[in-house]
Amino acid sequence: MPRTTTGHQVTGRNMNADELRIGIAGLGTVGAGLVKLLRANESIVAARAGRRVVVTAVAARDRTRDRGIDLGGVTWHDDALALARDPDVDVVVELIGGAEGIARELVTAALRAGRPVVTANKALIAVHGAELAELAELSGVPLMFEAAVAGGIPAIKAVREGLAADRLTRVGGILNGTCNYIMTAMRESGRPFADVLAEAQALGYAEADPSTDVDGIDAAHKLAILAGLAFGRPVAFSSVHVEGIRGIDALDLGFARALGYRIKLLGLARRREDGIEARVHPCLVPEKAPIAQVDGVFNAVVAEGAFVGRLMLEGRGAGEGPTATAVAADLIDIARGIAVPVWGRSADGLTQVEALPRTAFHEEYYLRLNVHDRPGVIADVTAVLRDHGVSLRSMLQHGRAGADDTSGEPSVPLVLVTHRTRESAMMEALARIAALPAVIGEPAMIRIEAG
Amino acid sequence: MPRTTTGHQVTGRNMNADELRIGIAGLGTVGAGLVKLLRANESIVAARAGRRVVVTAVAARDRTRDRGIDLGGVTWHDDALALARDPDVDVVVELIGGAEGIARELVTAALRAGRPVVTANKALIAVHGAELAELAELSGVPLMFEAAVAGGIPAIKAVREGLAADRLTRVGGILNGTCNYIMTAMRESGRPFADVLAEAQALGYAEADPSTDVDGIDAAHKLAILAGLAFGRPVAFSSVHVEGIRGIDALDLGFARALGYRIKLLGLARRREDGIEARVHPCLVPEKAPIAQVDGVFNAVVAEGAFVGRLMLEGRGAGEGPTATAVAADLIDIARGIAVPVWGRSADGLTQVEALPRTAFHEEYYLRLNVHDRPGVIADVTAVLRDHGVSLRSMLQHGRAGADDTSGEPSVPLVLVTHRTRESAMMEALARIAALPAVIGEPAMIRIEAG
Incomplete structure (x- = not known):
C-alpha cells in the first residue's frame, strides 16, 4: 500500500494493517443499515479504505429482534460500554443517541482508551462537543460525526475541510426533513399541521413523540454543529434561539404564496461584527431562491464566504442508507489515517461562544x-x-x-x-x-x- | 499540536513544522487570487492548517504586470520548473493549465522530487491522471486537484471521500459556467447564440477563443475526473462523447419551454451492467428538476448511489475567489497530513476504462x-x-x-x-x-x- 494512505497511525494501539475492526453501539435503523452497507459494498469500501472494514462487535438492547442482518461471528455485548474495552475493536461507532447517559459515557470511555469514535449523535456533539474535542485531542484519536448533520450530505466535510480556507459569513439551511415534509404537505394540500403530522407519523417520517423534530431541537443541534465548524469554535447550544413549526397555520402558507414566498424551517448562523447569530425558526424565503425549491424530506445546507461565494448542498438528510453512508465515510477516513480536529482547529484553549440574543x-x-x-x-x-x-x-x-x-x-x-x-x-x-x-x-x- | 493533525509526514523531505511553504506556477486570475486569499485569511488558514501557509516562490511570464499583489520577499522564477527544485518550496501549486507542455513537466518533476502538488488543471488530470496517480503513489506524495472541478464546490472531496462508501451509479452535472450563462441568457432574452456569446466575451464570462468552453471540452475534462472518482478508476478522456452548445437554436429553447423543459449542457457518467457511459451534451431537463433551476454562471454537481440516494451540490464553478478557496483547501489538507489516493484507491494496477460508445x-x-x-x-x-x-x-x-x-x-x-x-x-x-x-x-x- 502507498505511503500516502498508510503512513499515519490513528491510535496509540497497534491497529491491524489488514482490517479495521469496528464495534457498533445501537442497532436501530442506522446501525442495521451500516452493517448492510459494509457487507453490500465490502470490496468498494476495502479498496477505498486501503483495508477491510469489518464489524467485530455490537451492543444493543434486544438480542432477539429481527433486524434483517446476520450477526453470526460478531461478538454481542449487552453493555455498550464494553465496546470501549473490547480488544477486537479498533473503532467505536456510537449510534445510541442522546446528549447524556450511555452514549456520552461510551464516547468518553472510548476516547479515554485511545480508541477512535464515529458517531451520528447530533445532540451529543452539539451539547458536549467542546469537552469531547479536548478529550479526543488529548488522546490523539479522531472523533468523527459526518452523519450527525444532514444525513447523506457530506456537510461536515464540506464546511470543515472543503471551505476551510475561507472566512465563512453564513451557514445553515433546511436541517430537519420531518419539518420540511410536514410544511411541504401543508402547502400542497392546504391541510392543518395536526392532520399532516398524523400522516407523517403513519408514514414513519415523524416519531410517535415528534417534539424533538417539530419544536426545532433537532435542527438546532445540527445548526450548532455547523456554526461551530464554520466559525472555528463551538457555539453554546443553550444560546441558540429555537422556534418550531407548531405555530404555522395553513393560512400563513397561503399568504406567503400570495406574497411570492414559501415557508421553510431554517437553521441560520451568521458571523456579525458584534458576535454570532444562531437561530432556528420558520422563515419566509422568496419562491425563486434555490432553498425554496427543496421540498419533502430533503435537506439542504447553505454556506457563504467572502471568497467562495454561496454554496448549496442538497440531499437526503435521514434514513438508513444516507446516514449509513456518512458513518462509513468516516470509517474510511479513519482507515486512511485522515484525522481533522473536531472543530477544524486545535481544541487547545478553544472556548465556547454564546450566540447573540434574539433582541x-x-x-x-x-x-x-x-x-x-x-x-x-x-x-x-x-x-x-x-x-x-x-x-x-x-x-x-x-x-x-x-x-x-x-x-x-x-x-x-x-x-x-x-x-x-x-x-x-x-x-x-x-x-x-x-x-x-x-x-x-x-x-x-x-x-x-x-x- | 495534537497528534491527530501532525503524525503524518507527507513527503520524504523534512518539512518545516511551523509553516508550509508554497511555490505558485502561474499568476493569472487564480494564482493572484490565491495569494490574496492566503493573505486576507492568514490566521484562519494557519489555525486550520495547524501551521502558517506562506508563498515563498512564484513563476510567471511577465514580471512587470500589475496583479494587485505585493510579491516583495517572494522568489521569482522565470522558469516554472525551478519550483520543483527550489529548496524553499514544500508544495508546488500548478496554475498554468493545459494537458501538455510546461504544466505537465512541472507536475511530473515535482512529484518525482517527492514534492506534493496542488493543481487546478482539469485537462492534465483528465488526460494524464492515470500515470500521474501512479507517480504520486510511487513517490508517496499527494497530488490534489479540488479546484479542477466546479471551482468553489468541494466536489472532489464530496465524491472521493464523502461518498466513498457507496457504490455510485451516476455522477455529473452542470460543469461549465460559460455555457450555462450563455444558455440562460439565450432562454431569457430569446437572442441567438452568437449574440449572447459576444456579450459573454465582453463581460469576461467567455474567452476570446471560446471553443474549449462552448464545444464542451472543459466540461468533458471535469466529467472524466468525476467519473474516475465515482467509479474508482480513470476514464479514458478520448472515449468521452462530447457535443457543445453551438448547435442550440433559440427556437429549441422556446420549444423546450413549451414542453415543460429547460436545456442545459450536462456532463453525465453512469455505471451500467455493461460498462460506463461518459458524455457531455445539451440535454432537455424537466423544468421542476433541481438542476434546471441552476442558472447563470453557477455550476451543479449531482451524484447518485444505491445507499446515499441523490445529492446535488451547487455553487460558483469559476472565478478568482471560489477557485482560490479550493486550492487553499488542498493546501490545508496537505498541511494537516491528509492524503487520499488520486482516484480514491491504490493506483497499483489501476487501468483506464474506455467509456461506452455513443451507439x-x-x-x-x-x-x-x-x-x-x-x-x-x-x-x-x-x-x-x-x-x-x-x-x-x-x-x-x-x-x-x-x-x-x-x-x-x-x-x-x-x-x-x-x-x-x-x-x-x-x-x-x-x-x-x-x-x-x-x-x-x-x-x-x-x-x-x-x-
Whole structure:
C-alpha cells in the first residue's frame, strides 16, 4: 500500500494493517443499515479504505429482534460500554443517541482508551462537543460525526475541510426533513399541521413523540454543529434561539404564496461584527431562491464566504442508507489515517461562544393579525409600528374570515410585511399590538430571509 | 499540536513544522487570487492548517504586470520548473493549465522530487491522471486537484471521500459556467447564440477563443475526473462523447419551454451492467428538476448511489475567489497530513476504462426538423421512426416559420419527442429523415434527462 494512505497511525494501539475492526453501539435503523452497507459494498469500501472494514462487535438492547442482518461471528455485548474495552475493536461507532447517559459515557470511555469514535449523535456533539474535542485531542484519536448533520450530505466535510480556507459569513439551511415534509404537505394540500403530522407519523417520517423534530431541537443541534465548524469554535447550544413549526397555520402558507414566498424551517448562523447569530425558526424565503425549491424530506445546507461565494448542498438528510453512508465515510477516513480536529482547529484553549440574543436580530418580518373589521384598526396597528420605528413594505387584507370571536363580531386576517428592523423593536411593537382591543389572539410573526 | 493533525509526514523531505511553504506556477486570475486569499485569511488558514501557509516562490511570464499583489520577499522564477527544485518550496501549486507542455513537466518533476502538488488543471488530470496517480503513489506524495472541478464546490472531496462508501451509479452535472450563462441568457432574452456569446466575451464570462468552453471540452475534462472518482478508476478522456452548445437554436429553447423543459449542457457518467457511459451534451431537463433551476454562471454537481440516494451540490464553478478557496483547501489538507489516493484507491494496477460508445446510449430524444409544409411529411417522418423501432411520445407543430428555403416554399418546424430508445436506432432513423425531400437542413437532436 502507498505511503500516502498508510503512513499515519490513528491510535496509540497497534491497529491491524489488514482490517479495521469496528464495534457498533445501537442497532436501530442506522446501525442495521451500516452493517448492510459494509457487507453490500465490502470490496468498494476495502479498496477505498486501503483495508477491510469489518464489524467485530455490537451492543444493543434486544438480542432477539429481527433486524434483517446476520450477526453470526460478531461478538454481542449487552453493555455498550464494553465496546470501549473490547480488544477486537479498533473503532467505536456510537449510534445510541442522546446528549447524556450511555452514549456520552461510551464516547468518553472510548476516547479515554485511545480508541477512535464515529458517531451520528447530533445532540451529543452539539451539547458536549467542546469537552469531547479536548478529550479526543488529548488522546490523539479522531472523533468523527459526518452523519450527525444532514444525513447523506457530506456537510461536515464540506464546511470543515472543503471551505476551510475561507472566512465563512453564513451557514445553515433546511436541517430537519420531518419539518420540511410536514410544511411541504401543508402547502400542497392546504391541510392543518395536526392532520399532516398524523400522516407523517403513519408514514414513519415523524416519531410517535415528534417534539424533538417539530419544536426545532433537532435542527438546532445540527445548526450548532455547523456554526461551530464554520466559525472555528463551538457555539453554546443553550444560546441558540429555537422556534418550531407548531405555530404555522395553513393560512400563513397561503399568504406567503400570495406574497411570492414559501415557508421553510431554517437553521441560520451568521458571523456579525458584534458576535454570532444562531437561530432556528420558520422563515419566509422568496419562491425563486434555490432553498425554496427543496421540498419533502430533503435537506439542504447553505454556506457563504467572502471568497467562495454561496454554496448549496442538497440531499437526503435521514434514513438508513444516507446516514449509513456518512458513518462509513468516516470509517474510511479513519482507515486512511485522515484525522481533522473536531472543530477544524486545535481544541487547545478553544472556548465556547454564546450566540447573540434574539433582541439583536435584524430582519424583515411577516405579521399576521386577526382583527375585528372595524374602522380605525389599521390606523391603530400602523401607529404602534411607527412608534417603534418599524416601517411597512406591504399590507394584505383578505376577505372575511367570519365570526370566529366569542363576541360574534366579524374578524379578518390582516397581513403586514415590514422593512428590516431590530427584533427588539418588533417585540415591543407586537406586545402592544396584541393588547389592542381590535386584535384577537396572538399575532403570528415569521422572519423573512433571502434564502 | 495534537497528534491527530501532525503524525503524518507527507513527503520524504523534512518539512518545516511551523509553516508550509508554497511555490505558485502561474499568476493569472487564480494564482493572484490565491495569494490574496492566503493573505486576507492568514490566521484562519494557519489555525486550520495547524501551521502558517506562506508563498515563498512564484513563476510567471511577465514580471512587470500589475496583479494587485505585493510579491516583495517572494522568489521569482522565470522558469516554472525551478519550483520543483527550489529548496524553499514544500508544495508546488500548478496554475498554468493545459494537458501538455510546461504544466505537465512541472507536475511530473515535482512529484518525482517527492514534492506534493496542488493543481487546478482539469485537462492534465483528465488526460494524464492515470500515470500521474501512479507517480504520486510511487513517490508517496499527494497530488490534489479540488479546484479542477466546479471551482468553489468541494466536489472532489464530496465524491472521493464523502461518498466513498457507496457504490455510485451516476455522477455529473452542470460543469461549465460559460455555457450555462450563455444558455440562460439565450432562454431569457430569446437572442441567438452568437449574440449572447459576444456579450459573454465582453463581460469576461467567455474567452476570446471560446471553443474549449462552448464545444464542451472543459466540461468533458471535469466529467472524466468525476467519473474516475465515482467509479474508482480513470476514464479514458478520448472515449468521452462530447457535443457543445453551438448547435442550440433559440427556437429549441422556446420549444423546450413549451414542453415543460429547460436545456442545459450536462456532463453525465453512469455505471451500467455493461460498462460506463461518459458524455457531455445539451440535454432537455424537466423544468421542476433541481438542476434546471441552476442558472447563470453557477455550476451543479449531482451524484447518485444505491445507499446515499441523490445529492446535488451547487455553487460558483469559476472565478478568482471560489477557485482560490479550493486550492487553499488542498493546501490545508496537505498541511494537516491528509492524503487520499488520486482516484480514491491504490493506483497499483489501476487501468483506464474506455467509456461506452455513443451507439450504446439509451435515451428519450427531442427532435426538431425544418420541413416543407406539404401533405404527407409527417407520415413519411413517422414511418422512418417506426421502421427503426422508435416510438413517439409527443409531437408539436407550431405555426409557420416562413419561406426560409431557397425554393421559397413555406417551411415549418416539426418537433417530436420519443420514448426511450437506443441511440444507434435513432442515428440510423435520423440519417434517413435528413434525406427525405421534404426535410430541410440537418435535424436537431437533443437528449432528454430526468435531471
